[in-house]
Amino acid sequence: MEEFSENDILDKLPLNETINFDGTSVCLEIFSEGAILSGVLSKPYTQSDLTTFLESSFSMVLSFDAGIAIDDRNELLLLIKWLPRVRSWRDAEIDFEKLLNQMDCCIPSTAVENNFSSSENSKSREEQRIRRLLYR
Secondary structure (H helix, E strand, C coil): CCCCHHHCCCCCCCCCCCCCEEEEEEEEECCCEEEEEEEEEEEECCCCCCCCCHHHHHHHHHHHEEEEEECCCCEEEEEEEEECCCCCCCCCCCHHHHHHHHHHHHCCHHHHHHHHHHHHHHHHHHHHHHHHHHHH
């Protein structure tokens, strides 16, 4: 039976395209000076989604040191972060994990319900990562 480490998985993720990872749509766009890490908060978003997100999740975005972007072309509401000198998913590993944890808290349709369970989700994800590292 072949074993894969977390880094093996990260090395195989495509760059510059939106992928579904652990139920979340994410993208790492590479540029000459770094990369933009983004996650889709709502597709397609509505004014109601934007209002709900701003009312319930803005402080969570600040804790990730991220921004909110609107992709009008694809009607997406995004959580984004600029990562200087990042060239691969492996380089973005820590920020990627933070983004996934943040996405658990920020998705507009569930943000209010997740305010109480978000720390549970984060702990669960962190616990899973630690267990993977211990069982290598």
